Amino acid sequence: GKACLSRTEPKALDGRSGEEEAVSYQLYPGHIPTSPLQKVLLAAGSAAMALYDPYRHDMVAVLGETTGCLALPSLRDKMKHHPEGYRILQERPRIRLSTLDMARLRGLPPGSLGREYVRFLEDNKVSPDTRMPPKFVDDEELAYVIQRYREVHDLMHTLLGMPTNMLGEIVVKWFEAVQTGLPMCVLGGAFGPVHLSTRKLQVLATQLVPWAIRNGHNASCILNVYYEQRWEQPVESLREEIGILPPP
């Protein structure tokens, strides 16, 4: 996806005079306008750093933003052409602790999406608020798309039944790679296993990854599901609806 980096970019950013103009190019809060050269450097650097130090989640995020210029528009189009996805793009729902009614979700019957999602968050001790806001995406709507992708990630774990350990993350990455086409997911899925033991690698290669890929192809676009309106829906029925097969 590097060929698309020759998109129109404010040339003024190369010189000193560009600094004042740079602020006026800020398309959304947190946006940092970058030149094509900077995007290439960021992509290469973040990929190297993410491999070197897998705890640098911000680097994975940066990699996703700088390499997603082909995948993100196509995702956005998929959303636009789907009634539920279209509504999501219009209403721009956000998944964060402040907007979720955790008490209500916890009170839902077991097996429902809301209950299982909360159970997943608590079991793995994660929170939806740790997702990085986008910085280097140069389109305000695409910035929302990638933000939505990040916030929906935990729901992916819930639907796939995968924990947040290294193995689980890689499996989800493969699923996301097929679903979204984001180069970052492909790279993450391909290089993530570098830190795993051979036994885990075997399980990964023979069972989990093929299953994840099959699911990725089989399932409808996961960004087109308005999760916030489906908390009461049983997970099983949602899985069936999307087309996710149970794990091996």
Add this chain to the structure above:
Amino acid sequence: VYQVFQSVAKKYDVMNDSMTLGIHRIWKDIFVRKMNPSPGTLLLDVAGGTGDIAFRFLSYVRSVRERQLQRKLRQQQNLSWQEISETYQEDKVKSLGDSRVVVCDINKEMLKVGKQKAQHLGYSEGLSWVLGDAEELPFDDAKFDVYTIAFGIRNVTRIDLALREAYRVLKPGGRFLCLEFSHINNPLLSRLYDLYSFQVIPVLGEIIAGDWKSYQYLVESIRRFPPQEELKAMIEDAGFFKVNYQNLNAGIVAIHSGFKL
């Protein structure tokens, strides 16, 4: 500016090495060599946070001191064993020869990193760490032999105040030394330097320190800083004499020097 350095403190040294490809070490070596301190010098290093200048100063005076002692010993070949051991005892205590450096910085985090580095590298004696503002130093008049500020003066809001404070705390005969990013005259080099600064440095900041904005600020502050001649004039305005400057790497960095007479 304060917040920038709070977040920058821990990765400061790593970032310096990455941004300048390690050349900043050479610049600082040249700086201390130009200072040419003799044992017994009292140095005030302002904005000296992580201690780079202070440690070099201590190593320098220690090696000068060693050479002094060696020369002294050679001259004492004809003395009795008793006399030699007595002088050796008293000199041993003064391996630094009473040289001392006070590191002053406005930022607690930078000082903390500096103290840790000192411990790690084995610098213990002759060092003090003081929290203070370059525009209003917590020291009495005419206390120091040398005042240095390396890569710190561009972060001071009122440079003229900092220069006047420098003048105040120096003894008569004291020397002011400043190491700072400056301006390149050569247009081609200047273009290349701009390209590198604006395109690469914030990216390095994001990748290494997870902080684009601080390094963007850094690059911008370098551009806003007065060029060599202007800074020289400001130093003269503060009362210093025999002010001159030396460009390093075609003007990427400059050392300004002045004396209080």
